[in-house]
Amino acid sequence: MILPHINKQSQDIFDAVKDIAGFIWQKGWGERNAGNISINITSEIKNSLPVPDISQHPKIHFEKTYPLLSDIILFVTAGGKRMRDIGKDIYSNSCLIKMDSKGESCHIQRFDDADIDLFPTSELPTHLEIHENLIKYKPEFKAVMHSHPSEIIALTNCNDFNNEQSINNLIRGIHPEINMFLPDGIGYVGFEEPGSYEIALKTAEQVKDHDVIVWSRHGCFSMAKDIEDAFDKTDLVVKAISIYLMCRSAGLKN
Numbered sequence: 001m002i003l004p005h006i007n008k009q010s011q012d013i014f015d016a017v018k019d020i021a022g023f024i025w026q027k028g029w030g031e032r033n034a035g036n037i038s039i040n041i042t043s044e045i046k047n048s049l050p051v052p053d054i055s056q057h058p059k060i061h062f063e064k065t066y067p068l069l070s071d072i073i074l075f076v077t078a079g080g081k082r083m084r085d086i087g088k089d090i091y092s093n094s095c096l097i098k099m100d101s102k103g104e105s106c107h108i109q110r111f112d113d114a115d116i117d118l119f120p121t122s123e124l125p126t127h128l129e130i131h132e133n134l135i136k137y138k139p140e141f142k143a144v145m146h147s148h149p150s151e152i153i154a155l156t157n158c159n160d161f162n163n164e165q166s167i168n169n170l171i172r173g174i175h176p177e178i179n180m181f182l183p184d185g186i187g188y189v190g191f192e193e194p195g196s197y198e199i200a201l202k203t204a205e206q207v208k209d210h211d212v213i214v215w216s217r218h219g220c221f222s223m224a225k226d227i228e229d230a231f232d233k234t235d236l237v238v239k240a241i242s243i244y245l246m247c248r249s250a251g252l253k254n
């Protein structure tokens with residue numbers, strides 16, 4: 001037991017994240033310290049009494065307010081940590097954050113064996129924006145996953161596919177499963193500085209309409225009810241694009 005208030009439901013979520021982090025590494029979607037995951041575990045933690053008092057823990061003040069995130073608890077992978085290490089030891093490479101009652105700041109709760117300088121992922125602004133929009137539009141969705149699939153980066157480096165419509169036409173046409181499991185297609189954000197509020201806002205705007213949002217020449221975010229389903233959504237998009245690239249590599253047209 002890592003923290004006294006971690007219950008079986010939370011433990012199951014952490015075990016699933018551990019498996020998925022390993023898959024992200026094996027798939028080649030998380031080079032070096034790339035990729036990050038967050039999960040809204042507020043209801044799991046609140047079912048476990050007593051809810052810990054972490055008011056003395058390190059605090060992060062945000063540049064903006066997230067009113068819909070007041071008092072929520074997020075699991076987040078840590079900045080600078082490798083997916084392959086998260087897959088082996090989730091507790092040394094991630095943390096919990098508890099938002100304050102106004103959504104202006106959060107306290108960080110590290111697990112027992114984590115470094116004292118461990119901080120959440122540098123993409124925290126995007127995760128917070130996404131979670132706020134999920135609460136608003138898709139409240140059953142709790143998991144957010146960011147990764148760097150080479151196929152997505154390769155495709156969005158081509159001028160023919162650096163916009164939402166052309167990517168959607170491509171993946172819908174080449175792999176029928178897209179229409180079954182991602183009927184709204186995928187979102188697209190042009191290249192912006194990673195970790196910035198600009199990219200966070202542009203991503204958040206598309207949460208209402210899409211479960212997968214591509215970041216041009218960078219990777220993608222996917223969101224779902226749990227981390228396994230978020231992984232599957234990215235996997236589906238990557239599969240469609242890889243079929244296209246495979247056909248092109250073989251010299252096939254159309």
Ligand SMILES: [Zn+2]
Binds near residue numbers: 034146147218
């Ligand atoms: Zn990234």
